[in-house]
Amino acid sequence: MNAGGPAARLHIDWTRCDGRGLCTELLPEALGRDEWGYPVAAPGRVRSGRDATDVPLTGAELAAAMDAENLCPLLALRIIRP
Amino acid sequence: MDDAMWAFARVSGLLDMVLLTGSVLLGILARSGRPLLAIPRVSVTLLHRNISLLAVVFLVFHVVPLLFDSYAQLNLVDVVVPFLGSYKAFWQGLGTVSLDLMAAVVATALLRRRLGTRTFKAVHWLSYAMWPLAMAHSMGNGTDGTSAPVVAAAIVLGVAVLAAVAWRVSAGFLETAAARRAGNARNGWTRP
Numbered sequence: 046m047n048a049g050g051p052a053a054r055l056h057i058d059w060t061r062c063d064g065r066g067l068c069t070e071l072l073p074e075a076l077g078r079d080e081w082g083y084p085v086a087a088p089g090r091v092r093s094g095r096d097a098t099d100v101p102l103t104g105a106e107l108a109a110a111m112d113a114e115n116l117c118p119l120l121a122l123r124i125i126r127p
Numbered sequence: 128m129d130d131a132m133w134a135f136a137r138v139s140g141l142l143d144m145v146l147l148t149g150s151v152l153l154g155i156l157a158r159s160g161r162p163l164l165a166i167p168r169v170s171v172t173l174l175h176r177n178i179s180l181l182a183v184v185f186l187v188f189h190v191v192p193l194l195f196d197s198y199a200q201l202n203l204v205d206v207v208v209p210f211l212g213s214y215k216a217f218w219q220g221l222g223t224v225s226l227d228l229m230a231a232v233v234a235t236a237l238l239r240r241r242l243g244t245r246t247f248k249a250v251h252w253l254s255y256a257m258w259p260l261a262m263a264h265s266m267g268n269g270t271d272g273t274s275a276p277v278v279a280a281a282i283v284l285g286v287a288v289l290a291a292v293a294w295r296v297s298a299g300f301l302e303t304a305a306a307r308r309a310g311n312a313r314n315g316w317t318r319p
Contacts, residue, residue, distance in 0.1 A: 061244075064303055065160045070167050082160070082303035116172055118157070120244050 051101030054125040055110050057084060059098065061121035068113040068122060075100055075110075099125060132192040136199075137270055139188035141277065144265050146182035148284040151258050153178060155291045160302040176236075183233055186226060218267035221260045228257040258288060 055068075055075065064082030076084045086100040102110050107124075114122045153175035162168050193201040200213045207227060209220035235242055235250040266272040266281060294300060301307075 063160075065168070066302070067169050067172060070169050081306050112169070115240070116169060118172070118244075120240060 050127060052104040053102045053107060053110065053127065054099040055102055055113070056099050056123040056125050058121045058123070061119045063119050063121075065118050067116050067118065071109045071113045071116075072102075072106055075102060075106055132196045133198065133270075136189055136192040136196065139185050139192075140265055140269065141271070141280075143182055143185040143189055144261060144284065145280075146178055146185055147258060147261055148288060150175060150179040150182055151254060151288055152291050154254065155295050158295070159300055179233065179236070183229065186229065190226065215268050218264055222264035222268060225257050225260040225264055228253045228260070232257065255292070 055072070062083060064078070064084070066078060066082055066084075069076045069078050069084050075087055075090055077087055079085050086097050090101050091097055092101075102124075110122075110124055114124055153171060156163060157168070157172045157175045160168065161171075163171050166174070190201070190206055193199040194203070194206075198214060199219075201219075205212050205219065205223065207223065209223035209227075210216050212219035212223075231250055232254050235247050239247040262281065262285065266277075269277065271277045299305065
């Protein structure tokens with residue numbers, strides 16, 4: 046994560062998310078899974094309250110994040126570009 | 128030439144039944160949220176999608192040659208409107224219904240992001256009707272429908288799908304089922 050802020054953010058819609066685990070496979074550095082299977086922002090990514098739901102992404106993770114956005118079974122992900 | 132079309136259509140139909148079965152099994156596995164041994168969840172989902180699209184291609188290979196076959200005498204109306212065929216109209220009609228269902232399932236799957244998950248899911252459930260209809264069509268309409276190897280293959284595919292459906296409706300189906308049940312019990316919540 047460079048000083049100028051994240052390349053983009055991955056918004057997780059918690060009202061839709063069912064913890065199916067595809068995004069955590071595609072973005073292993075940005076997301077982990079809690080004990081119920083739901084994605085959680087990796088500890089190093091969370092610097093403010095917002096970061097848990099709008100997870101900061103590096104430029105290198107953008108392609109994988111787009112795959113996650115497309116493949117999420119619940120359509121619970123959205124990439125937010127700065 | 129006529130015989131070649133007939134043979135091509137038969138083989139494509141039989142192969143499509145295998146592809147459809149693979150698609151249903153992978154779809155159920157994808158829904159469980161579980162990886163398949165070393166194959167990650169993402170790849171299971173992509174396999175489900177790609178095998179389903181391959182099933183569409185083989186359905187084209189199955190139907191188009193029969194338009195030119197003098198025995199089946201299939202016309203363009205028969206492709207989409209069931210039970211009007213000139214050869215075993217009922218059994219052919221089951222195939223037509225199955226084709227219509229497949230068209231609906233595939234179209235809504237490709238437009239999933241536009242339609243939303245609710246519509247997508249409602250239509251996607253039709254797959255569970257499509258598979259047995261396609262199977263009945265291949266057994267009842269096919270030239271080889273009652274030959275030993277085809278019956279044996281049908282039994283293997285049928286048992287696989289029945290087992291997968293039984294797993295689908297079982298309590299521990301979801302990867303997260305145990306963890307979430309335990310969590311609910313801890314909080315004193317029970318399933319309504």
